[in-house]
Structures are given as C-alpha cells and as structure tokens.
Amino acid sequence: xxxxxTLVKKALELKERGLNEHEIGRELHVSDNTVVWLLxxxxxxxxxxxxxxxxxxxxxxxxxxxxxxxAIYSDIIGExxxxxxxxxxxIVGIAIQGIPLATCISEEMGIELAIYRPAGPEKxxxxxxxxxxxxxxKVVVIDDxxxxxxxxxxxxxxxxxxxxTPILALVIVNKSDKSDIDGVPLRSLIRAQPxxx
Numbered sequence: 001x002x003x004x005x006t007l008v009k010k011a012l013e014l015k016e017r018g019l020n021e022h023e024i025g026r027e028l029h030v031s032d033n034t035v036v037w038l039l040x041x042x043x044x045x046x047x048x049x050x051x052x053x054x055x056x057x058x059x060x061x062x063x064x065x066x067x068x069x070x071a072i073y074s075d076i077i078g079e080x081x082x083x084x085x086x087x088x089x090x091i092v093g094i095a096i097q098g099i100p101l102a103t104c105i106s107e108e109m110g111i112e113l114a115i116y117r118p119a120g121p122e123k124x125x126x127x128x129x130x131x132x133x134x135x136x137x138k139v140v141v142i143d144d145x146x147x148x149x150x151x152x153x154x155x156x157x158x159x160x161x162x163x164x165t166p167i168l169a170l171v172i173v174n175k176s177d178k179s180d181i182d183g184v185p186l187r188s189l190i191r192a193q194p195x196x197x
Contacts, residue, residue, distance in 0.1 A: 004038075011038040026096070026118075031147045059172075060100070069189075070104030073170055076187055077109065077140055080168050088167065089137035090114050092127075094155055097144035101172075105142060114139065116155045125158055134164035141166055146186065147175040156182050 007028060014024045025035045059065045081087060090112040093102025099115060106113035112132035118125040127134055139159060146152050146169075156166045166184045174188035 008038050011035055015039060022118075026151070029145050060097075063100070063104075066100050067104045067108070069101060069172070070108045072189065073101065073105050073142070074108045076170065077105070077168065080185065080187070084167070086167055087138060088140050090132050090134060090139045090164075092116050092134065092139045092141045092155070092159065092164075092166075094118060094141065094143040094151060098142045101144065102142040105140075112137075116141070116158065118151050118154060125154055127158070127162060134159055134162050136163055138165045138167050140168045140170060141184070143169075143171050145173045145175060146171045146178070146181075146188075149176060149178055149181050149186075152181050152186070156184055 007030070010028060011024050014027055019027065021032050021035045021039070024039075025032045028035070028038075030038075059069060077088060088109070088111060091102045091106045091109070092114045093099040093116070095115060095117045102115070103113055114132045114134050115128040115130075116125055117128060141152060141155050141159070143152060143155075152169050152171075156169065159166050169181055169184050169186045171186070171188045172190065174186060174191045178186055180186050
C-alpha cells in the first residue's frame, strides 16, 4: 500500500497547487478515474480502478537518453512512411511529456516541430504559435503514454480542423488495446494491458 499512499500524497499536493484531475493524471501517468479515486479514496466501498502507473524518469533525466528514444521513433516513422508510401512534414509533441521526445525526433529527422497543448476534457487545445504551423502538413503526433486515448484523440481532431493530416501517433507506452485512434495508426514501444479483471 506504500506505493498507493505515495500516489495519494502526490495527487493531493498537485490538487492543492491548482491542477485539475486531468492535469494530475497526466503528471502522475494514471487515468482520470484513478485520480478521482486517489483524491477521494476515503469513500467506503470504492475500489481502485484497474490502471497501470507509468514512470519513465530513468529516461527523462538525461537528454541523450531521450535522444536514443528519438532514434527508435525515427526508425518507426521511417518504416511507416515506406510501408504507406507517404511523407512527413512535421512532428507534433503533446505538452508536456511529448515535447522533449518530439523535439529530438524533429532534430533526428530534420523536419519541423509543432507543439499541441491539451486543454483538458471537453475543451479544445491549441497549437503553440512559437513553433511550426500545421496547416496543409502531414504530421506525426507524439506523446509519452496513452490510456483512454482521449488526449491523443483531441489532438488528432484539432490538427484535422487546422488542415493537417495526422498519419501516425506514437507513444512510449500504450495502456489500451487500441491500434489506431480515429483512423490514425497508433504505435508504441511498449503495450501495457491488464490481463485479468
């Protein structure tokens, strides 16, 4: 239970700092339902939702390690480009954890970098004006983890509304059974799925 107690403490600290449940989930790498449970677990009879907490700090603390991941991602992107006889104009990193990965991939592949900032459930995110635009471009969308796929789905929807064509979504860990999100192929380095209920 020590790991759960640590998560509860972190969730409460983030809530006190003003983060909403979705933002806390992104920071702790757990689902929104898990965040609700962590914040209200004193409610009798409620069990912890089935979830997998993902931590990749061993990779994230050094830029060169993120660069190694970028090389793997670039290879996967190249494989998809060849398989589908297409091209890529820009890499889109989903804030916050997708940004360092997208930056290194952009550098590795020598193509433009765009940043998508999610706004949370039921709200539209934005493409940062400090980076590349996406209109008329074929893009690859990068994040660290996908669970329900809601953040990636929102990013893909928004990119399409801006006139971009998402051709691939990439994450380090896929916590779902999804192989695509709204028709966009979803590739991951690791798929983590619970196998019992």
